[in-house]
Amino acid sequence: MTDASAPAQAEQLPLLESLLQSDLGLVCVFDRQGRLLRWNRNLQALFPRPAGVGLSELFGAEAARDLTAEVSARGSLVIESPGPGAWLADRDRRVAWLLHQIRDVGLTVAVGLEEPRRKRVEAALEQRLRFQNLASALSARFVNLPARDVEGEIAAGLGMIGEFFQLERCTFAEVRPDTRRYQPLHCWVASREIPVLDPDTRQFMPMLTERIRGGEPFSYRGREEIPRNWVHERRSAEAQGIRAALMVPLKVGGSFLGALLIDSFARERDWPTGMVEDLRFIGGIFANAVARRRAEEQLAGSEKRVRMITNALPQLIAYVGGDRRYRFNNRAYELWHRIPAEEVHGKTMWEVLGESIYARVKPYVDQALTGVEVRYQLQVPTGKGQETRYIEASYIPHLDPAGQVLGFYSLVQDITERKQVEMEVQRQRDELAQVTRVATLGELAASMVHELNQPLAAILNNAQAAEMFLADDPPDLAEVRGALADIIADDQRAGEVIRRLRALVVKGDHKVDEIRVNDLVEEVLFLMRNDAHLHRFTVTTRLAPELPATRGDPVQLQQVLLNLILNGFQAMSTARASGELTISTTRPASGELEISVADSGPGVAPELAEQIFDAFFTTKREGMGMGLSICRTILRAHGGRLWVESPEAGGAVFRFRLPVTREQPHVV
Amino acid sequence: MSSDRPIVFIVDDDESMRRSLQRLLRAAGIDHQTFASAQEFLAAPLPDRPGCLVLDIRMPGMDGLELQTELQRIETPLPIVFVTGHGDVPMSVRAMKAGAVDFLLKPFNREELLAAVHQAVEKDRGQRVEEGRLAELRSRFDSLTPREKEVLAHVVSGALNKQIAYELGIQEGTIKVHRRQVMEKMRAESLPELVRMAEQLGIEMGST
Numbered sequence: 103m104t105d106a107s108a109p110a111q112a113e114q115l116p117l118l119e120s121l122l123q124s125d126l127g128l129v130c131v132f133d134r135q136g137r138l139l140r141w142n143r144n145l146q147a148l149f150p151r152p153a154g155v156g157l158s159e160l161f162g163a164e165a166a167r168d169l170t171a172e173v174s175a176r177g178s179l180v181i182e183s184p185g186p187g188a189w190l191a192d193r194d195r196r197v198a199w200l201l202h203q204i205r206d207v208g209l210t211v212a213v214g215l216e217e218p219r220r221k222r223v224e225a226a227l228e229q230r231l232r233f234q235n236l237a238s239a240l241s242a243r244f245v246n247l248p249a250r251d252v253e254g255e256i257a258a259g260l261g262m263i264g265e266f267f268q269l270e271r272c273t274f275a276e277v278r279p280d281t282r283r284y285q286p287l288h289c290w291v292a293s294r295e296i297p298v299l300d301p302d303t304r305q306f307m308p309m310l311t312e313r314i315r316g317g318e319p320f321s322y323r324g325r326e327e328i329p330r331n332w333v334h335e336r337r338s339a340e341a342q343g344i345r346a347a348l349m350v351p352l353k354v355g356g357s358f359l360g361a362l363l364i365d366s367f368a369r370e371r372d373w374p375t376g377m378v379e380d381l382r383f384i385g386g387i388f389a390n391a392v393a394r395r396r397a398e399e400q401l402a403g404s405e406k407r408v409r410m411i412t413n414a415l416p417q418l419i420a421y422v423g424g425d426r427r428y429r430f431n432n433r434a435y436e437l438w439h440r441i442p443a444e445e446v447h448g449k450t451m452w453e454v455l456g457e458s459i460y461a462r463v464k465p466y467v468d469q470a471l472t473g474v475e476v477r478y479q480l481q482v483p484t485g486k487g488q489e490t491r492y493i494e495a496s497y498i499p500h501l502d503p504a505g506q507v508l509g510f511y512s513l514v515q516d517i518t519e520r521k522q523v524e525m526e527v528q529r530q531r532d533e534l535a536q537v538t539r540v541a542t543l544g545e546l547a548a549s550m551v552h553e554l555n556q557p558l559a560a561i562l563n564n565a566q567a568a569e570m571f572l573a574d575d576p577p578d579l580a581e582v583r584g585a586l587a588d589i590i591a592d593d594q595r596a597g598e599v600i601r602r603l604r605a606l607v608v609k610g611d612h613k614v615d616e617i618r619v620n621d622l623v624e625e626v627l628f629l630m631r632n633d634a635h636l637h638r639f640t641v642t643t644r645l646a647p648e649l650p651a652t653r654g655d656p657v658q659l660q661q662v663l664l665n666l667i668l669n670g671f672q673a674m675s676t677a678r679a680s681g682e683l684t685i686s687t688t689r690p691a692s693g694e695l696e697i698s699v700a701d702s703g704p705g706v707a708p709e710l711a712e713q714i715f716d717a718f719f720t721t722k723r724e725g726m727g728m729g730l731s732i733c734r735t736i737l738r739a740h741g742g743r744l745w746v747e748s749p750e751a752g753g754a755v756f757r758f759r760l761p762v763t764r765e766q767p768h769v770v
Numbered sequence: 771m772s773s774d775r776p777i778v779f780i781v782d783d784d785e786s787m788r789r790s791l792q793r794l795l796r797a798a799g800i801d802h803q804t805f806a807s808a809q810e811f812l813a814a815p816l817p818d819r820p821g822c823l824v825l826d827i828r829m830p831g832m833d834g835l836e837l838q839t840e841l842q843r844i845e846t847p848l849p850i851v852f853v854t855g856h857g858d859v860p861m862s863v864r865a866m867k868a869g870a871v872d873f874l875l876k877p878f879n880r881e882e883l884l885a886a887v888h889q890a891v892e893k894d895r896g897q898r899v900e901e902g903r904l905a906e907l908r909s910r911f912d913s914l915t916p917r918e919k920e921v922l923a924h925v926v927s928g929a930l931n932k933q934i935a936y937e938l939g940i941q942e943g944t945i946k947v948h949r950r951q952v953m954e955k956m957r958a959e960s961l962p963e964l965v966r967m968a969e970q971l972g973i974e975m976g977s978t
Contacts, residue, residue: 552828555855556784559876563790566880570797585793592786 118204118211128186128197128214132157136170139209148187160186160212161199173203173210185216233380236266240384244391249398252391253287260290263384267377269364271296274388275305276360282311284360296367297342306334314351315358319378321348324370348373350381352389359389418514421500424471424507426451463495470497470510479517492521534732553599553629557592564589602629617652617659619687619695619760620645626663627685639674639681646688652695652760654740659760662733662744666699666756669729673703673754693762694742700755705748714746733758776891777819778802779848781811781837782826787876791824791883798884808832812840816848820898822871822890824883827854827861835861838868847897849890853878907967910956918955921948925961926968 121129122142129142136157141149149155158166162183173179178201185195196217203210240262243255256274264272271291275284283306286299299305309332313320322328323346328336339347346366352359362385364373412419412432420431431446439446439454451467452460459482466476477496484491495514499507568585571578602625623643634641667683674681684700706714715734730744737744737758744758778800780791788804795802805811809831811823827834838850852865855876862873871893872886914922917938924934931949935942958964 552855555876556787559853559855559878560784560786560790562877562879563787563794563883567790567793567797570794570880581793581796585790588786588789588793592790595786 121211121213126213127216128212130160130212131209132212133210134170134174134208136166145187155187169201170210173201177205178202182217183214186214233266236262237380237383237387240387244387247391249395249402252395256388256391257288257290259384259388260288263381264290264292267364267381268292270367271298271363271365273299273363273365274360275299275363276392277311277358282306282308284363286363287360305338307338308334310335310349310361311358314349314361317351317353319348319350319382321373321378322346323372343367345369346371346373348378348381350378350385352385352392354389354393357393359392361385362388416516418512420446420512421509422451422467422512423509426467426471428454429509466495466497467510470499471507473499473501473505473507475499479521491516491518493517531735550599550603550629554596557596557599560592561589561596564592613655614653615656617654617656617760619649619652619697622656622659622663623685623687623697626660626667629664630667634671634683639671639683642682642684644684644686646686649687649689649695650762652740652762654760655736658736659740662736662758663697663699665729665733666758669756670699670701670703670754673701673705676704689762690759694759695762696757696759698755698757700749700753702753705752706746706754708748711746711748715744773817773819775801775819776894777817777821778824778887778891779811779816779821780804780824781806781808781829781834782824782853783807783829784826787826794880794883795887798880800884800887808834808837808840811837816846820891820894821848822887822894823848823850824887825850825852827852827865828856835865835868838865838870842868849893849897851883851886851890853883904970907956907971911971911973913955914952918948918952921945922952922956922964922968923973925949925952926965926973 118131118140122131122140124142125144128145128148130138130145130152131140132138138152138155138160141152146152149159156166157169160166160183161169161181165181165183169179169181179199181199181201183197183199185197197214198217199212199214201210201212240259243259244252247255260272260274263269269290269292271289273286273290274288275286277284281304283304285304286301289299289301291298309329310320325336325339325345328339330336338344342365344365344367346369348362348364350362350364352361362381364381408430409432413434415432416434418432418434418438420435421429423429427448427450428446429448431443433443435441435446435454436443441449441454446454451463455463459480462480463478466478469476475496475498477494479492479494481490481492483489493514494517495512498511498513500509500511502508564585568582568589571581571585623645627641627643630641663685667685670683671681674683680702682702684698686696686698686700688696688698690696715730734744737760740760742758742760744756747755747757749755778795780788780795780802782788782791782804783806785806788806792802792804803814805814807829823837825834825837832840834850834852834854841848841850847869849871850865850869852862852870852873853876854861854873865873871890874882874886911919911922920938921934924937929937931942931945935945938945952958953964956964956967958967
């Protein structure tokens, strides 16, 4: 029914009103009878007199037939129709209508959208979707791609985008740093007629590089758009017959890696912004892949080099992370641990070394992981059971710039041979020292016999006298007591001599002790006394009072002094004048003590002053020549030194110095 | 004032040794004196009694063997018993050749020591007796006149009175007189005895 109130009612619906005002497609309102009551501008444009337009003109006869009834029944409806009115002429144009009945008022609203626009929108959407899929697919292909497969994937990827964007030629070109020459690594062409760029060529495009190096693509619709001063680029485009081109830079981080070169030969053309952006996006995927490949190659190259070097070395070289797992190890690990070198990687230290060895090195590992460099030696059993070997290990912590410990480098070497040699040398030194001691002792034998005989004889005399006194009637007990007292004293004297003797002969672990040099001199003189008397030598001592103590092996130092004194006696016995031996102790500097033995013998010729300390040098007929060399070794081990001087007055002075120290000397 | 009791002189630089020797001699009831060095001993006046030296060899300054030599030089023939802790053959041979009574190695037992001391003391006694006799002979000889001494020399050489008279250019009868005087003064009972006396006195045949 058309009634005058109907339009008024329609006006009361604000939504309807806004629809009618909008430019959204075709909007109209019709009543139950199919009479057009309202229409929007677009519809007005299609019909000169919309008021008389019937449903069949709007929707087509077919659709219009039961339309109102259907709408009433269903409330909403979507139909398709050919373009109404003026659009009918265009076969391509179709309209999709949404019809909706407003029940209360019996009016139906129809909103129609032109198909092509929708299609275009749909097509565009679809295109975007397809592109998203492409981009995802490409990205997915490059993720976790081994470096060697990157090239192949780029080639395939170029094909995909070439087809997607319907390009004629698409080239992936790499630019070597500091050149502006492009090497076309991969080139895709749409058809055989289109020339492929030879990968062995290098295109010099300096101006282009300057332009796109910042990250902005460059394109030209036609060759005349190429700036005049881009001489190389113009020439190249002309030569190749390129009509239009797009160059998309490939950058990763700050590095300019290369470009995607898209060329058009058939005709000049535009490069829509959307396409450029899409290609930029794709280019980025390629660039990342290439950058990663380069980094990996570099890493592989340097790791290869490192491996080559370290595998050639017999030492065990490894890098252990903060989690105590091996991150790198050289081939030597195979030989030592009987695990293939590759399998060590990733394993923990205790898995590789074994619980017992790990338990012993753990303190050092802990220390290294706190950032302290450690070095240690260890005796380890090898797989062969009985055999043990000695190793020396160094752990060098690896710190990041902030000073955090990331892990440590481990260097382990087998020092068994060296150790064996060391031990052998030590053993021989000990033997030699012992032999020298015994030889020196032999020289003292005569004195020793006398030293012991005195107390023994006195004891015997006293004991026998005591017997006689006891046999008296009455026994003279006072005398007996006196005798016993003397016996005890003499026995102690003898014991002292034995003790000193024993100390000289004892071989074995040397004890390091505090030493007062004046006491040392006195003790040695005690042993030498009779020898001196026998030879009619005078022995004088000049001992500085209150000397600080030093540390060392008293037996060895006594040995040295004894040796020097005996040498002095030897020297003086060859001279005709009476022998005078002077032993002095002084403190020449605040950190040193000096003992000197001066004799009045013939002295030592200056040219022999060093030679006499050589092993096996001797001027004595029965001498072995070991004494002075061993003396010097002993002094060195104590941190001191020994040398000889020939004073103007004649004779020789042997001096040795010892440090006044709190440290433990390394005892020979 | 001389006495017949023997005395032992101990010379040893080791105090403990000295004391033990003293004790031993004390126990044996033998008088003794001790000296710490050869010099000390030489400086001391010796009592006029038979005795001996118990002498250590190794001493500072003058050692035992040197003392032995020195005593011979100054004609003090005190018998020596060497006691030493150091014994080598050359030393002992030297000591014995130079007239030591014994050479004992320390430690020694008392029998060894006391026997040696006894032997030494006896030797000294003997020496002293000998010395006395010699002194007596000497005084007798000194009582001879020069001519008598000449005659004595010729007589002990076995010359006959006639030959002596010819040699000395005097009468045989005078020779006989001198001879009788000599025998009397010398108190020789026989010619052989006179010869022995002459030997002891060291009078050479044919000399004055």
